[in-house]
Structure formats: structure tokens, C-alpha cells
Amino acid sequence: MRTPFRCLSSWRRLALRPVPRRLLVAFLASAVLLPAASFNWPVPQPRLVSTFADNSIDHFQPGIELGGRQPVYPAAEGEIVFTCREGEGYSSFPRGIGSAVVLQHEGGIQSVYAHLETESMRVDDPLVRTPAEGDPPLAFSGDTGAAVGQGLLFMLIDLEEGEFLNPIKHDKPLLYPPLESGKSNRGPVVGRLFLKRGGILEELTDGSRAAAGEGELLAEIYALSTFSAFLRKTAPYRIYLAKNGQAAASIAFESLREQDGRLVVADSSLGFADLFEDAWLYRLGSIALVEGKIELQIKAESHDGSESERIIDLTVASE
Amino acid sequence: MSARRATLKRRKAKGGVLVPVALVVLIVILFPVSLGRELTARPVWAIDLREVQVPYLDPEPLETVGFRLGDRIGYAALDGQLKLLQRVIYGAALSDGGFINFSRIPGSLVLQNPDGELVRSFSQCGYPAFDESGDRLFVFYTDATGLKEITLEGQELWRIEFPSVITSFHSNGSRRLIGLANGGLALIDSSGAVLHRTTPDGSRVPVILGCSVGSSGGRIAAVSGIGPQKAVIFRIRGDELKEERSIELASSYRREVFGRFSHDEQLLYFEQPGGIGVLDVPSGGIDLLPMEGTLTGFCELGDRRIVLLISEQKGRSVLRGYCRIGHLLFEETLAEGPSVIRTLESGILLGAGGRLMRIDVAEG
Numbered sequence: 001m002r003t004p005f006r007c008l009s010s011w012r013r014l015a016l017r018p019v020p021r022r023l024l025v026a027f028l029a030s031a032v033l034l035p036a037a038s039f040n041w042p043v044p045q046p047r048l049v050s051t052f053a054d055n056s057i058d059h060f061q062p063g064i065e066l067g068g069r070q071p072v073y074p075a076a077e078g079e080i081v082f083t084c085r086e087g088e089g090y091s092s093f094p095r096g097i098g099s100a101v102v103l104q105h106e107g108g109i110q111s112v113y114a115h116l117e118t119e120s121m122r123v124d125d126p127l128v129r130t131p132a133e134g135d136p137p138l139a140f141s142g143d144t145g146a147a148v149g150q151g152l153l154f155m156l157i158d159l160e161e162g163e164f165l166n167p168i169k170h171d172k173p174l175l176y177p178p179l180e181s182g183k184s185n186r187g188p189v190v191g192r193l194f195l196k197r198g199g200i201l202e203e204l205t206d207g208s209r210a211a212a213g214e215g216e217l218l219a220e221i222y223a224l225s226t227f228s229a230f231l232r233k234t235a236p237y238r239i240y241l242a243k244n245g246q247a248a249a250s251i252a253f254e255s256l257r258e259q260d261g262r263l264v265v266a267d268s269s270l271g272f273a274d275l276f277e278d279a280w281l282y283r284l285g286s287i288a289l290v291e292g293k294i295e296l297q298i299k300a301e302s303h304d305g306s307e308s309e310r311i312i313d314l315t316v317a318s319e
Numbered sequence: 320m321s322a323r324r325a326t327l328k329r330r331k332a333k334g335g336v337l338v339p340v341a342l343v344v345l346i347v348i349l350f351p352v353s354l355g356r357e358l359t360a361r362p363v364w365a366i367d368l369r370e371v372q373v374p375y376l377d378p379e380p381l382e383t384v385g386f387r388l389g390d391r392i393g394y395a396a397l398d399g400q401l402k403l404l405q406r407v408i409y410g411a412a413l414s415d416g417g418f419i420n421f422s423r424i425p426g427s428l429v430l431q432n433p434d435g436e437l438v439r440s441f442s443q444c445g446y447p448a449f450d451e452s453g454d455r456l457f458v459f460y461t462d463a464t465g466l467k468e469i470t471l472e473g474q475e476l477w478r479i480e481f482p483s484v485i486t487s488f489h490s491n492g493s494r495r496l497i498g499l500a501n502g503g504l505a506l507i508d509s510s511g512a513v514l515h516r517t518t519p520d521g522s523r524v525p526v527i528l529g530c531s532v533g534s535s536g537g538r539i540a541a542v543s544g545i546g547p548q549k550a551v552i553f554r555i556r557g558d559e560l561k562e563e564r565s566i567e568l569a570s571s572y573r574r575e576v577f578g579r580f581s582h583d584e585q586l587l588y589f590e591q592p593g594g595i596g597v598l599d600v601p602s603g604g605i606d607l608l609p610m611e612g613t614l615t616g617f618c619e620l621g622d623r624r625i626v627l628l629i630s631e632q633k634g635r636s637v638l639r640g641y642c643r644i645g646h647l648l649f650e651e652t653l654a655e656g657p658s659v660i661r662t663l664e665s666g667i668l669l670g671a672g673g674r675l676m677r678i679d680v681a682e683g
Binding site for chain 2: 063090155
């Protein structure tokens with residue numbers, strides 16, 4: 001039988017769960033409609049399991065993870081500049097990215113595709129074009145390297161600015177089409193709020209009393225990824241804090257820039273250790289509590305545009 | 320009369336040649352002079368790793384050497400007794416003093432000694448690697464965007480993060496060199512401070528494909544760029560980083576390639592199509608040590624100016640020995656299976672076909 005996906009038919013045999021053709025057609029059509037300055041999703045079914053600047057235990061993850069085993073296509077026309085295959089060839093250090101490809105695009109942007117399935121990599125031709133119907137994928141997403149399950153780690157790098165870009169910025173997404181609101185996340189959740197003074201965490205709840213003085217405000221904020229066998233916490237896109245209606249802190253995870261040997265959130269210059277108290281507790285900065293009533297408003301926005309907020313009224317009394 | 324005179328002359332001439340020749344032969348026999356030294360390779364022992372059931376355990380501490388042969392790591396005492404043989408879980412950081420056999424998603428790293436005893440475990444989520452001396456331990460971020468150095472007690476000494484993906488790394492003495500996919504090279508000292516940053520230019524696409532830092536720390540090198548690809552050497556003088564050599568190569572690799580300075584920093588070895596390129600740093604001349612297939616093992620007998628290469632093609636591994644100016648000294652097909660080669664103080668440790676051999680190399 002004649003199929004428009006002749007090149008893909010052999011890949012299908014490799015696939016554990018073949019991608020439905022209608023999704024593939026829609027995905028490839030989206031590449032044609034792609035705005036000039038954008039990139040298309042590297043997989044037909046983008047299922048976000050981890051977001052940009054997620055907590056990687058001791059550093060920011062400078063990319064996003066898309067779950068499942070799927071064909072991986074170039075995000076735009078470009079040139080393969082670096083490849084590595086898990087367990088093959090010379091390697092001077094252990095690579096947690098497993099089998100991976102780095103593409104260079106016009107405009108000084110590089111895209112990175114990691115945890116690929118080694119046997120499915122097709123990287124003989126260094127020049128890759130925006131995927132069209134019938135084009136074979138670069139590879140299938142896999143579980144090589146330090147992958148938690150099958151998936152793709154995707155990173156975008158702005159070489160001119162020297163920073164990792166967030167491909168799923170809420171207000172100006174780089175990947176087309178943008179995430180549909182509320183489809184990729186449950187949340188965001190603004191959880192517990194703490195004041196840290198003298199190394200001691202004191203939970204702040206609505207209507208509670210607190211002693212006057214200065215302390216560090218910590219907030220539990222996350223979204224829940226809806227694609228996974230189990231729920232996964234993902235980082236929010238933006239965090240906003242106001243005290244008595246006045247803006248006190250704002251952090252947006254638009255890009256990570258290198259500063260003095262550390263990757264910092266570009267709009268705040270906060271590094272990983274500055275921002276994370278522990279796995280999901282964000283440091284929002286120091287706050288002065290003076291006697292009287294104080295209203296704290298914490299707002300979180302996720303990558304697909306959904307947002308939530310929590311308002312806490314505190315009564316501050318002298319010690 | 321005239322005929323007799325002629326005969327006498329002839330006799331005199333013969334005697335005039337023979338006597339000095341006989342004298343020279345006599346002197347050589349009586350007082351022999353060495354015309355040059357020859358290398359001899361002497362197999363000392365061999366262990367068949369496929370037959371060893373119970374590794375040898377000696378109550379006395381022995382000097383051991385670590386090795387990785389395919390999916391196995393182990394330690395052998397220099398007297399030829401196997402101390403440990405263990406299957407690699409996912410990856411292994413190996414030094415002569417200990418090892419870390421780690422899983423795909425490591426939550427903690429477990430340091431063991433050559434007897435397999437637990438030394439320490441520390442909470443780290445990256446992939447570990449020892450430097451060549453075995454004294455320093457690095458942990459690489461699993462997304463390849465940073466690394467840190469930790470002490471063998473697990474204390475973090477420093478960390479560094481990059482706005483790109485690390486493609487290549489080399490540590491030598493107190494210097495570490497990091498090559499990046501954005502074409503950048505970063506040289507850092509033992510405290511993690513960046514001494515120099517540079518991006519070799521002159522290529523259409525900047526990318527670092529291999530890097531090496533010399534033993535003195537005074538030179539760094541890289542195989543960099545696409546269109547054209549180059550071997551670049553920088554000389555470090557104080558705060559200054561100066562390009563010393565930049566040679567266009569015929570290759571257009573888009574993967575990591577092997578690159579290493581010779582012990583005396585006079586040569587740079589680097590992977591090339593068809594062999595290992597040798598760049599003579601002082602003169603800029605290039606030679607090729609021919610090789611078929613993929614490089615799987617490299618070692619340099621520094622003092623003896625010999626380079627040993629193992630290459631693999633279609634499952635066939637070949638060991639070649641070159642004097643470093645490019646003459647093939649020997650070529651030997653190795654038994655099937657993974658292979659390993661490394662230097663020992665007295666010679667080399669060679670593993671192939673499930674066997675491990677110590678071969679001493681001496682001059683005589």
C-alpha cells in the first residue's frame with residue numbers, strides 16, 4: 001500500500017507505540033505555518049513532564065523535558081554541529097545527556113536534543129531542514145543517559161547573549177503552537193509559606209500572628225504535570241510577591257544566563273542556591289515585619305498561562 | 320725489472336688495506352661500542368578474567384592498578400593477582416586508589432577501595448570521573464551544562480556552569496580545560512577560578528570537539544570548528560593567552576575527538592580520518608600515525624618516545640606501536656572482545672580477549 005510516510009514506515013516498526021498519523025500530519029503542517037522567528041515542537045505530541053529552570057537537585061535544568069517515546073524532529077532548519085552516542089566513540093567525561101544532537105540555527109541559536117534512542121539516530125547528513133511530510137526524524141526520544149523514563153530533554157541556547165532560553169515562555173513562546181491554557185499543567189499551586197529567622201522555619205497562615213522583625217520569606221510553589229504515570233512537580237513560569245499591595249519581588253524564568261561561573265535567572269541574577277531553599281521551596285527575599293496588619297499576596301503563573309494566588313493576612317506584634 | 324716493481328707495488332697496496340681493516344675489526348671485538356639502545360617487551364604475567372571465579376584477597380596491601388575492560392572494572396596487583404572484578408552498573412569512575420560504580424540516575428555516589436570495601440558514600444546527583452592522576456574527583460551535571468570538583472570526603476570544592484553544553488574535558492595537574500558546543504574554551508585552576516576564556520576563530524561554525532591541557536599547564540589545545548576544522552594550540556604566559564599554532568585539518572568531525580599533548584608538550588596527538596595526527600608544536604609540522612577504524616585505546620610511553628594505539632574496525636581490534644615520529648614498530652591483531660591499554664611505571668597493562676597482561680618494557 002502506498003503511504004505518504006514511506007520513510008517513516010520503517011521507524012514505525014521500531015516504535016513501541018506508533019504516533020497516530022493525524023497527529024504527525026498536524027505536527028508537520030505546523031512546521032509549514034511556523035512564524036519566522038519561532039521553532040516548532042521537536043516531537044508530534046509535546047507532553048511536558050518538566051519545565052524550564054526546574055530544580056535538578058543542585059542546579060537549574062536549563063531545558064524542558066517532553067515525555068514518551070516519539071520521533072524527534074529538528075525544531076527548525078539548521079546544521080548538526082555535535083553528536084554523541086551513548087557507549088560509542090571517544091568520550092572524555094561521562095555524559096548524562098546520553099545520546100544527543102546539537103543543531104545550529106540561523107540567528108545564533110543552538111538547539112539540543114538529549115536522551116535520544118541511540119540505534120534510531122540518523123545524523124549522517126549534517127544539514128537538516130524544517131521537517132516536511134516524509135522527512136525522517138533525527139531519532140526517537142529514548143532513555144539514554146540520566147533519563148527518568150522515556151523522553152526528550154530539549155534546550156535552546158542563544159549564542160549571542162550567552163544564555164539558555166525558555167522555549168515555553170508564557171507571553172512570548174518560542175515553540176509553535178503555544179501550550180493551550182491549562183492543558184499541560186495542574187496548577188500552579190501556591191502552597192505553604194514560611195518565614196525563616198535564625199535558621200528556624202515558622203509557617204505563616206492566614207490570620208496568624210507573627211513577631212515583628214526581619215526574616216526571609218519562603219514559598220512552596222509548583223505546578224503538576226498532567227502527563228506522567230505519576231504526577232510530577234514542575235517549576236512555575238513567574239512568581240510575584242506583594243506586601244500591602246506593593247510589589248516586593250518578581251521572578252520570571254525567561255532565560256538562564258551565565259554570571260561569574262553560575263547560571264542565574266536573567267531578570268533577577270538569582271542563582272540556584274539563592275532561589276531554592278530545598279526541593280520546592282523558593283526564597284522570595286527578605287521581608288521586614290512591622291507591628292500592625294500586613295497583607296502578603298503571592299501569585300504564581302505557569303507556562304500555559306494558568307495562574308493562582310494566595311493572600312495571607314498577618315498580625316504582627318512586638319516580641 | 321719494471322714488472323717486478325709493479326708486483327711489489329700491488330703487494331704493498333693489498334697489505335695497506337687489510338691491516339687497517341683487521342685493526343678496526345680487532346678493536347670492535349675487543350672494545351665493543353653500543354650503536355644504540357633497543358627496546359625489549361617482556362610479558363610478566365597474564366590473567367584470564369573469564370576463568371577467575373574468586374578474586375584473590377591478600378591481607379597485605381599490594382600496589383594495584385585499576386582497569387576497565389568492556390562492562391567490567393577491576394584491580395590487579397602488580398604481581399599478577401586479581402584483587403577485584405566487578406560488573407559496571409551504568410558507568411564507573413576509576414582510579415588506582417578506588418572507584419565509584421554508579422547507576423543511571425545516581426542519587427548518591429559510593430566510593431570503594433580496590434578490595435571492594437566501602438570507603439565513603441556522598442549525596443551527589445551527577446556523573447563522576449577521576450582525573451588521570453586519580454587524586455581529583457569531578458562530578459558532571461547530567462545535562463552537561465556544568466561540573467564540580469569534590470574531595471574524596473565528598474566536600475564540594477567548587478562548581479562552574481556554562482551557557483552551553485560541555486563537549487570535551489581534560490584535567491592535568493592543577494589545570495582543567497572545558498570545551499563547549501558554543502565554541503568556547505575555559506581554562507580553570509584548582510580552585511575553580513576561570514584563568515582564561517577563548518573561542519578559537521576562523522571557522523564557519525565554532526564548536527569545540529576535543530581539548531587537552533599540557534602537563535606544565537603552559538599550553539592548551541583544541542580541535543575546533545567546522546568549515547574548516549582546526550587544531551589550535553595556545554601558549555599561556557602569565558595572564559596572556561596567545562595562539563601558538565593553528566593548523567587547518569582535512570576532517571569535519573561533528574562528535575568528540577581524541578586530543579592529547581605528549582608528556583613533554585612538544586607534540587599534540589589528535590584523531591584524524593585514517594589515523595592519529597601528530598602536530599609537532601615547535602615546527603608546526605604534521606604527521607599521521609595510520610590506523611583503521613575507531614580509536615579505542617591510546618597510551619604514550621613518554622620517556623621511550625613510543626605511542627601505542629588500539630583501533631577497532633568491524634569487531635577486529637589491532638594494537639599498533641609507533642615511534643612518535645611516525646614509524647610503525649609493530650602491529651598485532653588482538654583477540655576478539657573489548658580491549659584496554661594503559662601505562663604502568665614499568666611498561667603497560669594490556670587487556671584483550673578476556674585476558675589481562677602486564678608487559679614490561681625495558682631498554683637494553
